[in-house]
Amino acid sequence: MNNNQYQLDKVVILSRHGIRTPLENTIAFLEKSSPLKWPSWDHAYGYLTTRGGALEAFFGHYLSQWLEQKNINIEPENPDIYVYANSLQRTVATAQFLVNGAFAGYDIPIHHKYTIEKMDPIFDPSVKDDSPELKQAVLNDIEEADKAGAIFKNLAPAYQMVSDILEYPQSQLYALYKCDFADIPNELYFKKNEEPELHGPLAIGICAVDAFLLQYYSAFPKDQIAWGKITSREQWQQLIQIRNHYIDLVFHTKTIAQHISKLLINKIDDLLHNKQHKVNLLVGHDSTIAALLGALDFAPYQLPNQCENTPIGGMVIFQRYRHISSGKYFFKAEYVYQSFEQLYTGQAIDINNPPQHYQLQLEDASVNNDGYYDWADFAKRLNINE
Known part of the structure; x- marks a missing residue:
């Protein structure tokens, strides 16, 4: 150039x-x-x-x-x-x-x-306007971005990894949902003057992955980063796909x-x-x-x-x-x-x-x-x- x-x-x-x-x-x-x-x-x-x-x-x-x-x-x-x-x-x-x-x-x-x-x-x-029309337009964008449910299907290994790291089956959330991590229902939370959220495994996953990333970036002892359960770059790459897809679906769609x-x-x-x-x-x-x-x-x-x-x-x-x-x-x-x-x-x-x-x-x-x-x-x- x-x-x-x-x-x-x-x-x-x-x-x-x-x-x-x-x-x-x-x-x-x-x-x-x-x-x-x-x-x-x-x-x-x-x-x-x-x-x-x-x-x-x-x-x-x-x-x-x-x-x-x-x-x-x-x-x-x-x-x-x-x-x-x-x-x-x-x-x-x-x-x-x-x-x-x-x-x-x-x-x-x-x-x-x-x-x-x-x-x-x-x-x-x-959200500045929570009209049914705007919410439906957002849902249409999410559906278009996630053609045939490909994103959620591809995230299955990452969801299992999060479930294993968290020991989710022994948690209060499991007692509430009574289902596997990946089967927690997805729902768009869309309310005026509040941040939109995609409730379900993607939302739980991004919370967990964010916490693990902050531990990693803060140079916590390795046994404290996700309790020592993330041991490879490949695991990080897979887990962070949860974070990337959440941000894309909730904030990046048109x-x-x-x-x-x-x-x-x-x-x-x-x-x-x-x-x-x-x-x-x-x-x-x-x-x-x-x-x-x-x-x-x-x-x-x-x-x-x-x-x-x-x-x-x-x-x-x-x-x-x-x-x-x-x-x-x-x-x-x-x-x-x-x-x-x-x-x-x-x-x-x-x-x-x-x-x-x-x-x-x-x-x-x-x-x-x-x-x-x-x-x-x-x-x-x-x-x-x-």
Whole structure:
């Protein structure tokens, strides 16, 4: 690619928060799913951990070096960067660590709208309209995505693995359902002002897999990570398919993705039209990223050296380039994230030991010979809510 002919003009970075503790309602639920005692944590539930903060600082340092390579230099007296986070501890803290790692000592405010632990509507995946028509459209999307029940059939080995790890047949949940893990009924929970959920083995599975992943990323002793029952990368890959499919079905399918991404798309559009800041950082959640990529018609992808489709701490970087000789604008989007191994080892990342970069593709659009999309192919997608 002839990158010397393109100057990075503006970036909007959408980051998922870094490593956190499990959510409190998840822990309460998981205690019913297994007779085993879950490991304790040294931070409040749902909070960014100290290790998570350190890894975000490393990521911020790398980000500043990457921007410098792209000839975007942030000046201490007038930092050309805008930062906006969801008003939860883990997202605000992630933004703080990213900025401190990138530009320590610079006067860069971290914007958030509410007091800590109040969800900002821009990042809120809750349903705004629970009409029967919208719910049916979402169900139709899920049915279309899961052609002939293929997803649920393919997840059978992963469901059995979760059941075995949890010792589910000895749990309170088994006493409630009185059936095998995979046979727990699936049901879409769809209520106004609440997050949509796909109740059943997929929901129980994602809660368990999330807890195991957080233990792994936090470098718990091996006998405490899923009680020592996950011993291979292949097991992780199979288990994390539960997580990926849940996120895809509940947040990435078209109707719900467009429904919950409207405010975020408007925010990104505003930032791209605002000439004040070249660098814009937004910090949200996995649901934020999955829904946005679904709403903007990005192609399906598989991230190299990662099992998660929306890895913790990972960020999507929307990039606008100006072609130097013609003055035309072009677009590129990359998923930049730490590999499964980088997260586990907690190693410092920088320009010499970089995170993973994966170029995302737009559906129904073509790249030029240098690998860039015409800016109009992306910009028109931002106006889907008009």
